Amino acid sequence: MKLPPNATWKQVALGGIIDEPGTSADYRTADWRTHIPVMNWDKCIQCLRCWIVCPDSAVTVADGKVTGFDLDHCKGCGICARECPPKVLAITMVLESTIKEAD
């Protein structure tokens, strides 16, 4: 059952049941993030280590290559930056508010 935006109490499912699988992808879990991963594509060696270690599956991959970050689900934990190989260090965690100010 797909709920309309701002569904009323008469529209929500009985007892808050979710009657289809995989809907967590629709739910933005990134609200409390303070830091955002920023990739330096010149440095990235496509080892996919960040993709392996991300606890939220928020590193996006296409055709076997990292393409960026799913910012609806990245919580800004910084594990990707920490685990990026020491000789590479392609990912930097940046305070998100400073980026927005720059925009």
Added chain:
Amino acid sequence: MPRVAMEGNQAVAYAMRQVKPDVVAAYPISPQTEVVQAFADHVAAGEVETQYVAVESEHSAMSACIGAAASGARTMTASASQGIALMWEILYIAAGMRLPIVMAVINRALSANINIHCDHSDSMGCRDTGWLQIYAEDVQEGYDNMIQAVKIAERCSLPVMSCLDGYVLSHAMETLETADDDKVVGFVGAHKTAHSLLDLKHPVTFGPIDMTDYYFEHKRQGLAAYEGVAEVIEEVGTDFGKMTGRPYGLVDKYHLDDAEFGIIAMGSGAGTAKDVIDSLRAQGKRVGLLKLRSFRPFPARVVADAVSHLKALAVLDRASSPGAIAGPLFIEVTSALYLGNSTVPVQPYIYGLGGREFGPELVERVYAELPAITGNGRQLLPVHYLGVRE
């Protein structure tokens, strides 16, 4: 309809066997122990095909019940006192997930100090959990209510506590009429649910995270679920009457309509009051009783209409609410009277805590005291304690 002699606990277990639950998960505690013991005997003897789950605590018992009920199984349990207190956080989850679990509550006092005897503080402690609460006056009602509770729970998608006074009824041998097994099966019918955790072709999530954006809507919906519950209790009670000759409603009036002085009570205390009313009526005194069967939902309008003509009313609580104006039943009743624009003077009483004997002399004392408050109108009177050493 066979007439048999049974203790209250055995009668509850007998009703559970007849209802044929798919799953029972329970942990023993006085004075409920005999319910699960007798039911486990029914399972062991092959008299009922139930998955009986012996768990390590009441917290686990209710958790297992929730898992079973979410999978679509007809699920029952039983507990009392500290056991229910340990279940407390899980009780809210059962109701919030709209699971029709039925629990026999064999009412017992809460610690401290340790006491295994009857009062209503355990079920009153979970007054706001979202469970329905139905109270029995005697063993017959304890048996009858267990069967009706299943139908009420499944029709409303809400969990139900079927309450029976510990020891006073749970261990009292009474003759009662039981319904035939096939009639009970026909009465409760098949249990069907819209969703099941075990339906792998249609995966569902029960009890997901619910933040500031949806929690309030789901709570509001759960509150609305109660709107039709009173009618369901009455319908099921009427249907039960057609099957057994014993119809049930939200309340039971005893010599109340022409009474001048009345008592409101729940559970076995109501039976004691009826005996006293019989003898006082024989002396020409116009006294009556409103026995409350359904505490959740609280039938406010029914209560207000039933007692507004009285010269004075006594509300008998078998539980206390420290810091409140009086016991929990008093608070509900006076709210109902306020909304019903009734000005009948009400005297709050607290009786029977920790199983303190509630004999006819105490009911006589209540009826002897009530004339003195006639004409008082709306006024908060100090609580009178029945049977305590002053």
